[in-house]
Amino acid sequence: MRFHGFFRSGAAWRCRIAFALKGVTPDFVPVHLRRGGGEQKTPAYRALNPQGLVPTLEVDGHALTQSLAILEWLEETIPEPAFLPKDPFERAEVRAFALVIAADIHPICNLRVLNHLKDPLGHSQDEVDAWYRHWNVLGLEALEAIAVRNAGKGRFVFGDTPGMAEICLAPQLGGARRFGVDLAAFPRLVEVEAACNALPAFANAVPGKQPDAEA
Numbered sequence: 001m002r003f004h005g006f007f008r009s010g011a012a013w014r015c016r017i018a019f020a021l022k023g024v025t026p027d028f029v030p031v032h033l034r035r036g037g038g039e040q041k042t043p044a045y046r047a048l049n050p051q052g053l054v055p056t057l058e059v060d061g062h063a064l065t066q067s068l069a070i071l072e073w074l075e076e077t078i079p080e081p082a083f084l085p086k087d088p089f090e091r092a093e094v095r096a097f098a099l100v101i102a103a104d105i106h107p108i109c110n111l112r113v114l115n116h117l118k119d120p121l122g123h124s125q126d127e128v129d130a131w132y133r134h135w136n137v138l139g140l141e142a143l144e145a146i147a148v149r150n151a152g153k154g155r156f157v158f159g160d161t162p163g164m165a166e167i168c169l170a171p172q173l174g175g176a177r178r179f180g181v182d183l184a185a186f187p188r189l190v191e192v193e194a195a196c197n198a199l200p201a202f203a204n205a206v207p208g209k210q211p212d213a214e215a
């Protein structure tokens with residue numbers, strides 16, 4: 001198994017947590033998203049991942065892309081510990097929480113969107129940062145409300161075990177913090193993040209601990 005990622009990528013970060021929870025240790029292939037205009041855009045990498053985005057997981061002759069599809073593949077091939085509850089309604093709730101991040105916040109705040117706002121659209125770095133914070137705050141407000149509603153269930157969002165919701169939440173809060181989002185307005189999410197980071201699978205997946213990490 002070979003995992004193509006970048007230390008600062010939120011989508012790759014999700015996969016690193018998931019691999020650790022499932023006890024999988026793929027070889028790591030760094031893909032630098034800025035060096036030389038972005039290694040994710042090279043023909044060699046696009047042959048694996050036509051979108052030119054990280055992550056990609058090479059396994060048994062397949063190149064799996066999209067972090068949530070990789071999480072679902074892990075869940076189907078290594079059922080325990082489970083990322084999703086058994087009850088279909090509860091599964092839908094956990095997936096919905098994860099999708100607020102993976103489908104609604106992250107895609108409009110990723111590197112290529114931020115770059116496009118600057119060039120060719122001509123926005124300043126301050127305006128780009130304000131864009132990032134705006135869409136993060138909007139999504140995090142909804143997630144905080146969901147997390148508060150479920151707080152009685154345990155120390156994670158939906159109970160006492162972390163799953164797909166937390167795998168998406170922890171990297172999103174990390175990214176938000178990097179862009180200066182004030183997380184004081186999201187106390188329950190920060191509390192869940194602290195519970196996550198008490199686990200080695202989460203603590204060891206942070207960008208600063210990756211082999212390709214930069215200051």
Ligand SMILES: N[C@@H](CCC(=O)N[C@@H](CS)C(=O)NCC(=O)O)C(=O)O
Pocket residue numbers: 008009010011012033038040052053054055065066067068102107110111112113
């Ligand atoms: N929905 C995709 C998103 C992948 C994505 O946007 N990856 C970012 C890093 S977090 C990337 O490769 N960006 C490179 C670029 O924008 O050029 C997933 O979950 O895997």
